[in-house]
Amino acid sequence: MAQTTESHRANRASLGHRIRYAARHPERVPPYLRRLVRDLRLRGQAGRDHIAYYRAVMKDDTSRNPEAAVGSATHDRWLALGQMQFDFLTANGLTPADRMLEIGCGNLRAGRLFIDHLGPGQYHGIDISPDILLAAQETVAEYGLREKLPYLTLVRDLRLAHLPDGYFTVVHAHSVFSHSPLEVIDECFAHVGRVLAPGGFFDFTYNRTDGTEHQVLREDFYYRTRTLLSLAESYGLRAHPMPAWDELPHKQSRIRVRHTE
Incomplete structure (x- = not known):
């Protein structure tokens, strides 16, 4: 695993961290305040159901x-992050x-590359947001991927109930658990x-902390690696970190999960 950094030790929910961060990045204060106001509004509308809450967040974003909604500040960054995911996965097992x-396929930031790489009908993308899936359809058309017949499906949870047993050779969830409380990851x-x-194998990324686990505005969740490894193993899965991902210009860490053999 990559060496522990101050960033991985920080508790972003603490008042002290927020004050220091605002002082270093004053341009990010207005977006944070917009998120804070939205959080207060959505808490009352969506209640305690995190999926409903985050679906409303995605609708708003x-x-x-749509590209900013999946975490890309610019189109160039959207392209670069999709390419980074694709290059890493094809170098580490995807054929x-x-x-x-793909769990949380979004508007196919990386999915458009996976669809093109795979045979027709071999890509299944699911998401909890109908709005982002409409944007995904536009991506399919824009990048000329209709003949690859990708499946894009709206889901209400992560029980994967409509999918067949033992079918997928690769499962991928980029920047999904970084926005999920532990009960959603457990599901x-x-x-x-x-x-x-x-x-x-199942690859997922997450926000890593080496300190206190915490969340910010119910949108960003930070976990110790051991917490997620132990949770996967409690379901008979074998999990291990992928430190090579930490060396890339991305703020999240990565874990790979397989069946216990």
Whole structure:
């Protein structure tokens, strides 16, 4: 695993961190305040259901800019992050013969590259946001991917109930658990093993902390690596960090999960 840094020790929910961060990055204060106001508004509308809450967040963000809604400040960054995911995964096991499930496919930032790489009908993307899936359809058309017949499906949770047993050789979830409380991650681990083919793997990224686990505005969640490894292992899955991902220009860390053999 990459060496511990001050960033990985920071508790972003603490008042002290927020004050120091605002002093270093005053231009980011207005966006944070907009998120704070939205959080107060959505808490009352969506209640305690995190999926409903985050679906509302995505609706709000996608209405302004679908690429920003998936975490890309500019189109160039959207392209670069998609390429980074694709290059890493193809260098670490993804082949054109794979059957891939992308959890939280968004507007196909990386999915457009996966779809092009795989055979027709071999890419399945799911998301909780109908708004971002409409944007994903536009991406399919814009990049000439219609003949690849990608499946894009709206889901209400991560039970994966509509998907077949032992079918997917690769499952991928980029920047999903970074926005998920532990009960949502637990639900995914409880069911992903059922759809994962023998010999297949599940890669996911997450916000890593080496200090106190915490969340910010119910949108950004920070976990210790051991917490997620132990949770996966509690469902009979074998999990290990992928430190090579930490060396790339991305703020999240990565774990790979397989069936216990």
